[in-house]
Amino acid sequence: MKLKKIIATITMSVLGVILIYGINRFVTREYVPKGTKEAIAAKINTLNEQEQINEKKVSESLPEGELTDWNLVLVGPSHKLKEEATETLTTLDNGMMLDHRIVDPYSQMLIAAQEDGIDLMLVSGYRSISYQEQIFNENVNALIYQGESEVSAKKIVKQTSTEPGYSEHHTGLTFDIVDQDWSNNFTDNLLSEAYAETRGGKWLATHAREYGFILRYPKGKEEITEISFEPWHYRYVGIEHAKYIEAHQLTLEEYLDLLKET
Template sequence: MKKSTKFLFIIMIAIILAILWFDRNNSSVIYHDPIEVEDENPLKIDVADVHQGELLLVNEEYGIKESAKTDIKNLYKNQELTGDYGLLTTDIALSKEITAYFNEMIEGAKKDGVNNFLISSGYRSFEEQTKLYQEKGRDYALPGGYSEHQLGLALDVGSSEGTMAEAAEGKWIAENAWQYGFVLRYPQAKTDVTGIQYEPWHIRYVGKPHSVIMQDKNFVLEEYLAYLREKEQISATVDGKEYNIRYYAVSKAKKVKIPKGYNYTISGDNVNGIIITLYK
């Protein structure tokens, strides 16, 4: 092979690898005009829907009475549900569904050579959260009823190699969790928005397309929900799938119209509205 041809070949390979790396580490999201359809079905929504789902805002201002998930399992006692990571204690519990999503994320990290994860905390009952608050105080814990850990959607992730602020596992989570439906809930640059100190270990499942849009717009959950309330409807294509996300303020039972031909999920915001995510 001539030197010039060999050089061009190397350049082409480098360009291809750069494109693949860029695509892998950036949001695959395209925004477009809201959908307009004439053929719709009515859907009844109720005030109770405001407090159910995967987009619930839980903090010092907005509390919960029950878990968002009903499939909570003790992971130590159900090892068949877990993946290639450790459990810090024998009482770690989490939603079975969210555990499966977490396992998928850990497999993705392994492909990048990052494989020293452990779960240090998962679901907490009201009593467990209250006890933690009494032991740690308000600077390090939230009172019972006001912690994301009571949702079954959040977990604290650690590394056997050091603190998450310094370990490769912490860096990987911060850069890649959104690709698997998770978000770093309390990032360092958003403490003024969340009201919570930087927690590089705390992740929360919100699901796609929401995690991808939040990553693309550099939103934490508070900002994302405010954005949806303002826009009321956004449409986007995420990873090749078409989504239409609609926000409705709800103070009493009402009927809304859902386009035919779309699947949908419903989540409340735990404030005064619900989000319907249409997709096909």
């Protein structure tokens, strides 16, 4: 009997403690008006959405730049190079030359591609006006030999190659690039539109902008660039400019027109 009485007493004590704790929790609990939690959650969502909008506006805002900036120089079939500046050039390990100011981002891009299993390979960098003249004339003469008139031959060559003095390669800011796998299998047709559909071509189209490079002659923009689609031809403009240009599917010509309006 004593044991039962002791157990009953302990049980009642425990229940009493639990009851008192529950009452205290109820009495001291912070009062939250009905609908407040929903309002707070809605406010947080609104703030998050506004933050995302602000970030989007920043990414979509036109970067600062001047048409006279070295990295925005325009050279093309309708824009002759004003001055062939060779003092900014540097020679790479492969013997080719680039403007020394783009060597670091170029090297970083090669390393990033390699980490993704793609070995990029430089095909052509800086070309002097005299060398461009040699290439252009050789292509024209080859077509003349095949039966084309000189006028017709030049017109055809201009679709894929520029006249001396009008090539971006004179600037040292541009290069032709593919990957080693493509080079090993398509030696006879190295610079082909089909490169766009390869793993290397797609990697460049996606990631080159992260290092300041743009696909200079995109597909569907031939009337603007006056050059056929070249998925191997990339040009340095700087990271912010490159991201904006690629995000808005612009050519350098169209982008510079926007800068003129600011």
